[in-house]
Amino acid sequence: MPTFIYPPSIPWNWMFQRPQQLLGQISSSGQTVLYEDLGNFPQPKIKSLSSSLHLCQGISALKVPHSRPRILWLTVPSHINSISNYNPDLVIYDAVDEPKDEFASWAPYYPAIIQNADLIFCSSQSIYDYFHPRHPQVHLVPNGVDYVHFASGPNKRPRDLPLGKPIIGYSGAIAPWVNWDLLKKVIEENPEFNFIFIGAFFQLHKFPLKNKNVYYLGLKSYHELPDYFHYFDVGLIPFLQTEMTKGCNPIKLYEYYAAGIQVLATPLPELLSVPKINLESNPHLFSLRLRHLLEESDSGKPQRMAYAQANDWAERTGRMLQQIYRMTYRNKESV
Template sequence: MERFSRERKIYFFEEFILTDHHFPYLEFHSFAGTAVKAVRPRIPDRWSEAQRQAGLVGLVDELLELLGPKPPILWFYTPMMFPLARHVDAAAVVYDCMDELANFRFASPMLADLERELLHRADVVFTGGHSLYEAKRLLHDNIYPFPSSVDVCHFQSARKLCVTPPEQAQIPRPILGFCGVIDERLDLELTAALARQRPEWSIVFIGPEAKIRTEDLPRAPNIHYLGQKDYLSLPAYFSGWDVALMPFARNDATRFISPTKTPEYLAAGLPVVSTPITDVVRQYGDMRGVYFASDAPSLVCACEEALQLEPKRGEWLNAVDERLATLSWDDTHRRMSRLVEDVVEPAVRVPLPPVARKTPRSSWRRRRFDYVIVGAGFAGAVLAERLANESGQRVLVCDRRPHIGGNAYDFYNESGILVHKYGPHIFHTNSEAIFDYLSRFTAWRPYEAANNAELKKAAEEHLSETKDQIKKLEQVFKSIGKTASGEKCDAIEGLIKEADGVMKEAEGTALDAGLLAACQAVEHYEIVRYGALREWAKDLGHDEAHKLLSEILDQEKATNNKLTNLAVTSINKTSTRSRAA
């Protein structure tokens, strides 16, 4: 908001504060060094809920009257504020959805309904991370993800500071620290277990307590609660830490979070140990210096590994700094500002320099685009990104699917598991430029073809069994006086011939051939539909056919399980890091 205040007057309407005065009124507070003003409504403590609501609406109207006749831009961080201004004739309505507030403890039962109303009214929606974007992207046609940005220079000062605040200076090293709100989103039992298993480590918490009882916090000689600190002083505290912790619980309140502390810790030069929060894994999972753990033993191991890195210096920070260079608040403000300007009514637009706006834009209801790209696969998505970010063009991307990336699209589900919706894809390149470019948008997964004799043998045996199954299938049809469909048999024979050819050419890539054979066996199973045929034979009283189909089905299941287990074992044993996703 400080950056937006360079262009407009910014008034931050806060939650009401009760007063013993008999009339409601507004307090104005300035933020030092900025043009942002906090507006704090004071409401009589004797008023009912209905009186409070009416009083707050009146105070909003008084504020707007003071500001003049120009329609304001309404920027909402919570739907709970929407009833105070739903009647306002706004130049634009922005919904900045930073968290799934309905999942938080003590959330209002009205919140979900108010959010639906706000989404209907909003001209543009921002989300505080990719998980939240994926959860809400179908609820609005002008929605954009904005993961946490960072003031790099501010937090990088921690790498050079030599003196830590006195209250922290007396705490023994190593220090593993957490900074943020201490509430139901933290896994307190996990933190307590870490303290018990490593009493020689000091665990420091900085931040206020909220929606949690003080007596419920873990207590131990090596756990220290230092309270809330001023933003400007945080680098000084971080300078005395050895590892930064993010011990978030896996619950509804953390399902969509994208912690702002991740880039701040990294900017301070601290290795980070976190539970596997989806957005953190997605954005930083491939980065050295970021570790993940889901239980006490793995948390201890991850912290031990993190302590091996030298904090605030070392080659590992080179990649960190490159990543952080793409997460500046200035860049976030520039992108948000352009999106807001695109939806603001023309009469209240802030004039932008020619470089920033090449052509006039209409409101989002009548948006014009410089380019229309049909198809959001690799080629279309890359072309759109380059035109938008390198040339400043307005690009409309059309695809029949509700996502980009084509068949290579993947996503993290609610359990934090990476799902390849259309099957896994392998990417190969010898170009550093291409690899570096794509690394901005994806985390790479290790892959290497393996020459596994056991897997190859099992695949060959399965193919042989498949041929025998066809003969047995012919017996099934013969027993019921029918002729097998030539089309199905031809398809099965074709699959076998194809798999046979691959097996003969496999050589050093037996894993590829084995996996292919397993996939083809599944397809063969799907074509014949053993299970359906067996039930059909049972219902019609064809006992011999039912018996033969049961044998085939049992054999198919056992062999497929064997192939799957062998493939997984082979991958785990032989995979090495390479450029494949």
Template sequence: MKRDLIVFGEDWGGLPSSTQHLIRRLSQDRKIVWVNSIGLRRPTLTVNDCKRAWQKLTTRSVSNKGASKTCATPQSLTVVNPSTLPAPRTMLGRKLAAGMLRNQLAPIIAQANLHNPILWTSLPTAVDVSDQLGTSSLVYYCGDDFSSLAGVDHHTVAQREQELVEKADLILTASETLFTRFSDKCTRLLPHGVDYSLFSTPCPRAEDLPNNGRPIAGFYGSLSEWLDYKMLAKTITLLPDWNFVFIGKPCEAALALKQHDNVTLLGPKSHHELPGYSQHWSASLLPFTNNDQIKACNPLKLREYLAAGRPVISTPFPAVNEYRTFVSVVQNAEEMAKALRNAAEQAPNAHQQTAVSAHTWDARAEKLATWLDAL
């Protein structure tokens, strides 16, 4: 009989993370209690933090519907929206937060009737409750370098991560760079997969893509400070006869790109809508800055871009090396502009699609299941 899971991750729903992709597939033959984000930093008095805190306080504590309007939550998965103290720093605060979580989760876990559950956490701050929920195995899924991740209380999270690593029975890392940080005796490399069928199956062109006959360079994902906006702005200036389309919630630096007449910011889109863009623009962009966070990342969109079949143009970072045959790696705006011009007339590339066709989330989940069952 498969062991069930208690999962500490981000909020369920919206654009799916690697954890959500994996857990959704594991839920086919396991019961899951999914605990929405308990935070990686203390909240501030900003508008966004206040809105998020209010949402946490007013959302139902238990739901089987999640937040996504387009991708139903599996029946075997129970979503919990806990109230707790995010990333407390003092020992008293940690004990108080752990007690709050235990008291909220214990009756939900009991009602779920889990079989010999494994505790899985993608958040180091869950270590304080890791031995209080009736689990006998602990899995740490490390998808980011938290020591350099923006918007994180680095000192607090680094301390929790060290404690978590010492306790974990299995550590999973999403990139080679992260893999080298941990002891190899209980660490396994689990690179991101791809929903290959979704991104490779031809679909209609999105109606809000620019339709003025110009080639389109596109990006979707987090429009945060880890994109090289200086390089992007110069590239956009060098290619006035191109459209540049950005999908995602923009930061201030991203909003500043709107000063260019050939830039379109479309805002966030649902995951299932993305192929309607990436299959129909001329080239996909990965314009990252060179920092520790990017060196450790393995972006989901890399394999999704490749599966869509359009040319991919990227700044250099370790995870892209596996696909150098199919990715144009550029160092500056002039090289990016040249790569885009070369990409303008290229047909969909079946070879790059084949290169990622075996790296599906189903295949990743199957390998993961063997590791979990061996605990």
């Protein structure tokens, strides 16, 4: 049975993203996953989350007895230069962002990725379009959702959610690629709504909005998120339209949809074909659309939830494992 190793990239308990979701699903299918957790661990240890999913906290995965083939799973481009440290049988690069703007420092590592990765997965069409002509094993696998986690009803209303007004919510990184100028205008035009922001800071040191109807609630655990989402009247994806966000396939879209929430977003390329989504880039039109969503009856909830269910992480993982097994078998036969 293969062993998957993920070098230290994202703390397991930070914002629960694509790597944690996919590797968690892979472990649920019976493969051993050794996740080298990122953080300061005074007492190095192996924290087992299940019989097949182990967090290596302050200790190398190579010190944990495991079976081969050894599969190295990379999402940080610079880790391509550390392949020799792991002596893997298969190298996977999971490409999740464009190497532009905030991630421009990634670009110099792409030639080495193309040369040394055995298999490349891409989370968006534009990323796939870059790698496909340059590498023989490239596959488009968009982001997804743990449908059951978000579709289940809330346990109770979170205490830090404000009362008395409709809730317009955003969950995700508090980052430069959010269109804060658009949000400032929209929020000022809509004092009758409360705007809620949940997430961790990324390349920002303070929350950029100070309006009376704005509430920054900090980072919430993955376990808590559905309790908040089920009180959102509208979920926001208000990203700038840049070279970096051109390749953004927002996980929050699938999570909002699984919770049944109406979504208002800026017209990112990856959102243009999503059913029942609302897209605007002009602040005034964005504001008008927001009010319209709250005034009209919502008939699209079943379609949104069905779309989310069809894009569950289990489906994504199954597709990836099919390619991984094929490549692993091919490599074994060639030895």
